Amino acid sequence: MADHGITGKTVLIAGGAKNLGGLIARDLAAxxxxxxxxxxxxxxxxxxxxxxxxxxxxxxxxAVAFQADLTQAGANAALFADTIAAIGRPDIAINTVGRVLKKPILETSEAEFDSMVAINTRAAYFFIKEAGLHLNDNGKLVTLVTSLLGAYTPFYSTYAGTKAAVEHFTRAASKEFGARGISVNAVGPGPMDTPFFYGQEAPEAVSYHRQAAALSAFSPTGLTDIADVAPFIRFLVSDGWWITGQTVLINGGYTTR
Incomplete structure (x- = not known):
């Protein structure tokens, strides 16, 4: 039977330097x-x-670190190649890369649209592709999306829209990679108490988000805490291996389906 623990495993985390990615890196090391x-x-x-x-x-x-612009397919290939050369083939690959844009459709430029597609969709696709090529058998692959996939809301068309594609990538990859025992999932946190969130939101919107989740009153900020997301990532890349092809929303009841 395959070993689905974390001890002794090799991990690659895109966007792993700070915020949720950094916490996941520290957690898996621990x-x-x-x-x-x-x-x-x-x-x-x-x-x-x-x-x-x-x-x-x-x-x-x-521990090793690599700098790259993952909107380029070749950069994803190089990231996996450099990782393998430095620490070996990964057992676990996690992509936390993303960009938020809150803007009405009528005010969104072509350049902004293209940037959102590149960061949230293109980078995710080619990271998944390289993971499928290079993960060890019985590996685990997780991509960060957003709880806005379960929302009926204006202004986030490019953010939720470009992350929505990752759901389909995830389902397809879980079928294609499953014969090798690789589980593939997407995780959609609610609005997180990080600089990633505050840069796009006006004060009145922050106030709304702080009370929008069913469990907001029990959160220090009313928002999703990255410390409440990391354990779910840990579970999916270890004992939760039987979950595959899914999008899991972790948000205290901010949105649902």
Whole structure:
């Protein structure tokens, strides 16, 4: 029977330097992962990547970091190749990369649309492709999407729309990779208490989001805490391996289906 634990496993996390990605990296290191590769996009994130690397190593795991623009298919191929050369073939691949744009359809430019497609759809597709090529058998693959996939709301057409495609990628990949024992899932957090959220929201919108979830009153901020999401990621890449082809919304009752 395949080993579905985390101890001794090799992990690759796209967007793994900070926020939820950084927390997942630290969590899996604490759970006994042997080696973790984290990806980050820009020079501005390098200091946070270095801090995350230090924390991973302090937990006893090997750690490496790679900078890349994953909107390019070749960059995804290179990220996996560099990871394999540095720490071996991954058992677990997690993609947390994404961009939010809150804007009416009538005000959205072609350049903005193309950027959202590149970051949220194109990068996700080619990360999934490379994971399918390079994950070890019985591997685990998770992509971050958004709880807005369960919402009936204006202004997030490009964000929710470009993440919606990942649901279909996830279902297809779970069928295509399943013969090798690889589980493939998407996770959609609610609005998270990170800079990723606040950069797009006016104060009145923040106030609404803070009370919109069924469990908002029991959250320190009313929002989804990244510490409440990381355990679900941990579960999906370990004991939760039998879950595959699914989109799991983790949001305290912010949206549902």
């Amino acid at each position: 759970q006994g992962a042997r080696a973790i590769a984290i990806h980050y996009n820009s020079d501005a994130t390098r200091p946070e990547a270095e801090r995350t690397l230090a924390d991973i190593r302090a937990a006893g795991a090997q």
